[in-house]
Amino acid sequence: xxxxxxxxxxxxxxxxxxxxxxxxxxxxxxxxxxxxxxxxxxxxxxxxxxxxxxxxxxxxxxxxxxxxxxxxxxxxxxxxx
Numbered sequence: 001x002x003x004x005x006x007x008x009x010x011x012x013x014x015x016x017x018x019x020x021x022x023x024x025x026x027x028x029x030x031x032x033x034x035x036x037x038x039x040x041x042x043x044x045x046x047x048x049x050x051x052x053x054x055x056x057x058x059x060x061x062x063x064x065x066x067x068x069x070x071x072x073x074x075x076x077x078x079x080x081x
Contacts, residue, residue, distance in 0.1 A: 008021045020030060028050050035051040 008024055010018045010021060012018055020036075024030070029052070030050055031052075031054075033053045035053055037049040037051055039047045039049070041047075
């Protein structure tokens, strides 16, 4: 993958780790906890897909009042775990 300034290059460590260049992390919105999915085709070309793993995915939702539940009554009706 290349950027406007040219291709990015990183080195594989002796433990098989690579660093994603900061310019690519910013451009692709890669944050800690995100995953990378590695794929190859029949000719050996490598592609990488960013899988965003965002914490708090329900943070934008407003709470809904569903009324009060009596735990003792619920356990009597549905049983306990």
